[in-house]
Amino acid sequence: MKSAVENLNPTRVRLTVEVPFEELKPSLDAAYKKINQQVSVPGFRKGKIPARVIDQRFGRGAVLEEAVNDALPKFYTDAVNEGELNPLGQPEVDITELKDGELLAFTAEVDIRPSVEIPDYSGIEVTVDAVEVSDEEVDKAVEQLRERFASTTPVERAAAEGDVVTLDLEAKVDGEVLEDGVASGVSYTIGSGELLDGIDEAVTGLEAGGTATFTSELKGGSAQGKEAEVKVDVTAVASRELPELDDDFAQLASEFDTLEELRADSRKRLEQSKQYDQATQAQEKVLDALLELVEVPIPEKLLEDEVKTRKHNLEHHQLGQMGLDLEGYLKIQDKTAEEFDAELKEQAEKGIKTQFVLDELVNKEKLSVGQEELTEHLMRRAQSSGMSPDQFAQAVVEGGQVPMLVGEVSRGKALAVVVEAATVKDSNGEVVDLDDEDETAETVEAASADSGSDAAEGGKAEPAEEKPAEEKNEA
Known part of the structure; x- marks a missing residue:
């Protein structure tokens, strides 16, 4: 086999490959064997049909096609290795010449990994943010932990900011209730901003059993981005109480005995x-x-x-x-x-x-x-x-x-x-x-x-x- 490499650009080459016909013999034998197992000819047992009969019945061209397509991967790989190439992706192959008993010639265009020169990088200098933790950030972290240990107590009054309300929701677009627009028993803290825009205003002032309707742009689901008419029913109202920030809280919320130790750990x-x-x-x-x-x-x-x-x-x-x-x-x-x-x-x-x-x-x-x-x-x-x-x-x-x-x-x-x-x-x-x-x-x-x-x-x-x-x- 002979092969040559032509650089089309820094990232693409064309391989030109010529293969003497005798190197096709293993694939040619395999092609006859494969066809033998697939066809039947009267007078011959399956798998025992002579090559000349296959040529007469089905055409030498069919055998050559099978042999060439079987052999191409090996010849292409050999040419890639001979050219010491690093191909990227699959090649575009074109058979340029096929002379029975003489020669197989083909070209293959393929992208290759480009040559990369690594310069001296020791002079690189970058600036990053300094590691600084403020008291305000520590306060915020401790407050978030405090929020996790909040307790709720059912109340019989109108809902206010900070209360936890239990809601049933129903969203309509163009007058039709959405299949994914109904939810029951949703727990929501008024003022948290974790649900739809406008819901805080709608439920504030409602007692358990109260209902309100408001319009909001849906943030997800089948009608994401569309304006919806949302009906909200308040089924329960509970006040939310935060624990005192003291040593008892530190012992409740962490492995530390004092609030100062807890704050130091939060800073760390x-x-x-x-x-x-x-x-x-x-x-x-x-x-x-x-x-x-x-x-x-x-x-x-x-x-x-x-x-x-x-x-x-x-x-x-x-x-x-x-x-x-x-x-x-x-x-x-x-x-x-x-x-x-x-x-x-x-x-x-x-x-x-x-x-x-x-x-x-x-x-x-x-x-x-x-x-x-x-x-x-x-x-x-x-x-x-x-x-x-x-x-x-x-x-x-x-x-x-x-x-x-x-x-x-x-x-x-x-x-x-x-x-x-x-x-x-x-x-x-x-x-x-x-x-x-x-x-x-x-x-x-x-x-x-x-x-x-x-x-x-x-x-x-x-x-x-x-x-x-x-x-x-x-x-």
């Missing part, structure tokens, strides 16, 4: 949360700075497929779970379809570029992923997916997604190398010490594949979209 937790946010912010900024240093050509077909995948996942998975369609989502986001498409394309470009750059760093730094690292990452992914580790691991293996997880971990390690070399300061000018590859892996995952497509992983080295041999060339 807030600091830890801000440190995590600070680390994530640093990693995102370092990644952005690294990407600005590197020129990476993006394959057009790969970008197109990635945009389609992200849009599909958003429409049919994420928004579906929220009871929204794309039109409703754009309305909430206050974006036009054109603005959304442009933003999606920008995100896809960044995701692909991130994968290319960090994968090159993995190779340059000779980074590897150990079993323990992979297991830890799998556990985190399982937790975020809502599945048990065993269920998630089984789904990953059955879906052939282990290489994708390995890629996420290795890219996280690559970004950690860059973060370690960079200078990170907070808004007070203090140098920040970062040392958490787990967080780095999550940052990479979010940047490179927040829709989960992982397009830049590359495709299998198998021909696709080729026409049967005899449609392209007469044998």
Whole structure:
């Protein structure tokens, strides 16, 4: 077999392959054997029909077509390996010549992973928010805990702000009650803003047994975004009492003996949360700075497929779970379809570029992923997916997604190398010490594949979209 590579652009090549006919013999024998098992000829036992009879009865062209289509994947893979290429996605194959007994020739156009030069990144410097916790933030955290330990007492009076009311709701659009617009026994704290706009005004002043009607724009469901006439019946009113902020409350709500100890623990937790946010912010900024240093050509077909995948996942998975369609989502986001498409394309470009750059760093730094690292990452992914580790691991293996997880971990390690070399300061000018590859892996995952497509992983080295041999060339 002979092969040659022609660079069409920095991200696409054309392979020209010539195969001596004798190299087709294994596939030709397999084709005769396959046809033998599928057809019957009077006078011959099934599976024992001579090749010459098959040629006479069914045509040599049918056999050649079967043999060529069977052999193409191997010849294409051999040509890819010989050219030391990293293909992305499936190739477009065209059989240019097929001479029985002499030669098979074909071309294959395919996108390839571009060559990426990683510059010196040690000079990267970014600024992040300082970790500062105010007394007001501690007060708010303690108050939220206090809210969780509030008690309610039924009262026989008109409902007021802060009371907990039990409601029956019925929503109509254009005079018709919605199938998903009826709810009973809904518990609601007046003033919390957790239900429909206008409900606070409607129920304030009503006693148990009272009814009111108001108009509100629905926030979800089958009529999301539409104006609805909502009828609300108050079935019960209860006053809400908060515990006193003292040592007794600290003992009730926590493992601490005093309110001061509880407040100190709240401050510590807030600091830890801000440190995590600070680390994530640093990693995102370092990644952005690294990407600005590197020129990476993006394959057009790969970008197109990635945009389609992200849009599909958003429409049919994420928004579906929220009871929204794309039109409703754009309305909430206050974006036009054109603005959304442009933003999606920008995100896809960044995701692909991130994968290319960090994968090159993995190779340059000779980074590897150990079993323990992979297991830890799998556990985190399982937790975020809502599945048990065993269920998630089984789904990953059955879906052939282990290489994708390995890629996420290795890219996280690559970004950690860059973060370690960079200078990170907070808004007070203090140098920040970062040392958490787990967080780095999550940052990479979010940047490179927040829709989960992982397009830049590359495709299998198998021909696709080729026409049967005899449609392209007469044998």
